[in-house]
Amino acid sequence: MPSPTTSSLPAPLGNYAHLLPPSWKSIITAWLAEDTPSFDYGGFVVGETLEEATLWGKSQGVLAGVPFVDEIFAQLGCTVEWHLAEGAAVSPTPDTPKIKVATVKGPARCLLLGERVALNTMARCSGIAAKSRRVLVKARQLGWNGIIAGTRKTTPGFRLVEKYGMLVGGVDAHRYDLSSMVMLKDNHIWSKGSITQAVQAARSTAGFALRIHVECQSLAEAREAIAAGADIVMLDNFTPDGIRDAARALKEDWVRETGEAGREGGVVKRCLIEVSGGLTEENMEESLCPDVDILSTSSIHQGCGIVDFSLKIQQKASA
Incomplete structure (x- = not known):
């Protein structure tokens, strides 16, 4: 059976980020507050030297959760440059075991403040997108x-x-x-x-x-x-x-x-x-x-x- 991204499915008619309600960014603030409720000890170690980090995709799936990751890092004074579009395949192979998904730039401690919140959010969102795509593709292949x-x-x-x-x-x-x-x-x-x-x-x-x-x-x-x-x-x-x-x-x-x-x-x-x-x-x-x-x-x-x-x-x- 073809991979979940090789079947010809309709392209979205707009940007899904435009569906998000006005209040959604406050959820991001709460996530960041939950993850660092008091002193940032690791941040003390690295300080605010400007750094560049690579976001790697290391397993098969569908990229999803881009606006959430953008906002997580924006609230921390960082920028994200995406190399894959939302909805695209994340397709590592034995020869290429990790795929360059995005580049994130900002102060070192801010990159690390956003790291786990962003990765957890995107991992879960992308997993759901991949499973959804796979089930939909199978239904279409079965003629339904x-x-x-x-x-x-x-x-x-x-x-x-x-x-x-x-x-x-x-x-x-x-x-x-x-x-x-x-x-x-x-x-x-x-x-x-x-x-x-x-x-x-x-x-x-x-x-x-x-x-x-x-x-x-x-x-x-x-x-x-x-x-x-x-x-x-x-x-x-x-x-x-x-x-x-x-x-x-x-x-x-x-x-x-x-x-x-x-x-x-x-x-x-x-x-x-x-x-x-x-x-x-x-x-x-x-x-x-x-x-x-x-x-x-x-x-x-x-x-x-x-x-x-x-x-x-x-x-x-x-x-």
């Missing part, structure tokens, strides 16, 4: 053209970076938080009493601007959710055969009810079908079928590997 999405199972305090990595990897980040979309799961339904009651309550405040997404444990529940007005139904923890049968049945319902797929009274009726629950790069092929619109999986950002980077100040010649 639906949406691959992450989930909200992100690390508290690090969600912005993890969701950003998904986007750089080419997948859908799914809902960002509880305010992004109304997702009614089993606990909501059990607490309210029924899917219909839960959807009606959600619609009363969500209005037309937010989609309502309902987690369903059976075909009957999916039909109830659609009848109640859900925009998305999630077939959760179905078997592969169950997914195919349920998704096909739901699409056939629309054809039977309207006489034409997805059209009712001249108005397009579109309820997306999502599948989720234990899906991984290794087993997702079983769940891919033309009647499924979205495959969501936390495997692209939970427990995935990192991309290994290092930052090395140029060594001075011995006297």
